[in-house]
Amino acid sequence: MAASVPIGKTIYCGTFAHCRSLSELDICAKGAIGVDEAGVIAFIEREVEEIEDVIKKYDGWNDAEVLQSGESGFFFPGFIDTHTHASQHPNTGLFGKTTLLSWLETYTFPMESSLSSLSKAATVYSNFVSRTLSHGTTTCAYYATIHVPTTNLLADICLKRGQRALVGRVCMNMMSPEYYRDASVSDAVKDSKASIDYIRSIDPSGDIVKPIITPRFAPSCTAECLAGLGQLAKETGTSIQTHISENKPEVQLVRELFPESKSYTDVYDTAGLLTPKTILAHAVHLSAEEVQTLKQSGTKISHCPASNTALTSGCAPVRQLLDVGLTVGLGTDVSGGFSPSILEECRQAIWVSRFVAMNTADDAKLSTEEVLYLATRGGAQVVGLDGKVGGFDVGMEWDAQHICLGAVKEGGEQEGRFAGNVDLFGFETAEDRVNKWVYSGDDRNTKSVWVRGRLVHRR
């Protein structure tokens, strides 16, 4: 198990970058970050001229391994994906011109249903965890399917690979195909409980994998089912994830299915599903009143721009949500989203914010710094790991990625094994390098990935 491999002390030297706040990207060119045997950041030094001076300064770091960022490389916090469906990855890139409800029927339900097979699930889930790790995702909130054994298998794989994960067994007892649904409310609750128990048995500390209660969304669950899951969350102290207000026909459908509720948000509120440990994906078409309810309950938001664009769902008003004080992270929402990469999601969040700006006001635009914040510290807050991961502060754990960029030689060719599509011509500041990575980078630039100081991916 990668998660429990013993590690020695390591000092990460050179350039590191991380978000201090929503608007502030801290780039340190001559840094040294000491990570101890527990994977915890023991010290951070800046303006380091000689690494020997750092080693002298701290007792017991004589034998520490020293890892250099390299001249154009830098260390960056691991990404946090606050919403994705591991079970839908075989459909990544297949959506055509469908929108949410037709997409579910055409692509999603048949694929998820097929993951009752343990061997198929092993292939799909192993592949997808490899993918998300290769894109620098160190923590991921996963939806599996309704099947308990393969949901548990996904948790096994994450634990084995050392990726932090929230793993959810999907519940759905209405408006779902005959071939893929919970037979009853008690089945939905019982099977959710079984998966919670299993996941807690394999990682009692919850340091790497944790269960998460996962009603698919209001149109798939009766009020009784939602209430049963709310009760289960209360009894077991488990996190919750579901979808809200993704597209307009869905909002209308919820209005029809739950005529006694004031709003989509009210459906979940009534069921006891809005808590500080709840992650709601999308939040595209909420009323001001709903936003206030979410804020008061401490509910967190997963912004999924790639999916919202691909399925023509709409543009989430992220600036407004942030201004009100909601906590927002990014989610790839595969396979409504077309990429398991949070770096791609950063770009998509920027594009969506520009489309909002075209229709409303210029300050809707999200900056490079802001989307990187959502992808790291914002995401950490969403998944309940605030202060533990998402940035580089003493006492936080080393969930990080080593980014390497390609240098253009005289004559025009790139050099270096990690030469993806980023071209550095030599004039770039450290901030320019981060920008070039965000707009032109991909998994080729993610050389190494660590969770709690353990290497979990290497290119």
Added chain:
Amino acid sequence: MAASVPIGKTIYCGTFAHCRSLSELDICAKGAIGVDEAGVIAFIEREVEEIEDVIKKYDGWNDAEVLQSGESGFFFPGFIDTHTHASQHPNTGLFGKTTLLSWLETYTFPMESSLSSLSKAATVYSNFVSRTLSHGTTTCAYYATIHVPTTNLLADICLKRGQRALVGRVCMNMMSPEYYRDASVSDAVKDSKASIDYIRSIDPSGDIVKPIITPRFAPSCTAECLAGLGQLAKETGTSIQTHISENKPEVQLVRELFPESKSYTDVYDTAGLLTPKTILAHAVHLSAEEVQTLKQSGTKISHCPASNTALTSGCAPVRQLLDVGLTVGLGTDVSGGFSPSILEECRQAIWVSRFVAMNTADDAKLSTEEVLYLATRGGAQVVGLDGKVGGFDVGMEWDAQHICLGAVKEGGEQEGRFAGNVDLFGFETAEDRVNKWVYSGDDRNTKSVWVRGRLVHRR
């Protein structure tokens, strides 16, 4: 020179895909395309069971080389980039929150100005031509800078590498920095003529490189300068490229600078710059009357969605432009656009069309097939190569790319050297494979690229 290397007969076997019309993607699973020594498609066979039968059917093809697409691979027409700035590539990914006019001052003019240096230009242009080729671009309409020697160098590089190119020396004699402008109208015309003459001298047939007259855009050129360039185009029979109606402040500026003109379009019309050989980039904010003028003049449109989104310029109403009967291709518009990849531009065209659909009507959405058409046959019409490249028909030239996708093995890992981010699980139809490529593919999936039957890039 790659362009003039003698080649033997080659038969490309297996799966090929190309666009028959805007809405029709033709995928042939058992195909054989014979390409002769001139790089011209001599025959196309479908439903081929045995390649020997094809060889027997055609005289003189006994010794032809046979190249297989591979089971999950396919041959696709080379992409046509109808608008990009080779000189701005060092700035790719650097734009921050600027919009068009501030972006020009901050990033673009200083960078372009520095390309007076032959050694710097050699590095930047060689790098960028390598990049566009690696993304499968077989024809590219390039803006260089105002400098004649380095503009000519770009043409030399394209000819040497065998990439079809329109290469334009940029003209700008007003509202430009003191350090980077044409001193006079006669200088603008004379230098343009010098570059036209040089490019025609190195490739008299114009089969690979051609000159293109390139006023930057109306705000950079006096009416006299525009008229002089219109006259030069008439006298020399040269193509023309410029920008139109990219963002609203720019449209307003043109209104102020040319008070006697009815519209932005009218400024170019008055100067004699609207011809069937004219490419106008952007066309985001045109009136219905302007669109009619463009149509009547036979002017072509380069849609640059990545750039329009990155610089918050607006969403071009592509469906409307197509419905009126305008000819549209795609342009990467580096470095307003953040990627030299037309595959990325295909995705961006889809996203922009979805944002238009969110605000207007669902039929604004462009399908996968439609953007691939714009990227190939549409682009060929825009750059004057209609019927010659952009599709696979007998008599057309073999400008093509070999796409290879990654297969997921049991257990979840990918196999194959061309395993980028596309995961094939084995259930996919040929159409699914094309879709997965469009949404998840990148230059890793472009194994080989040919122009006129000559190999110009290999991974």
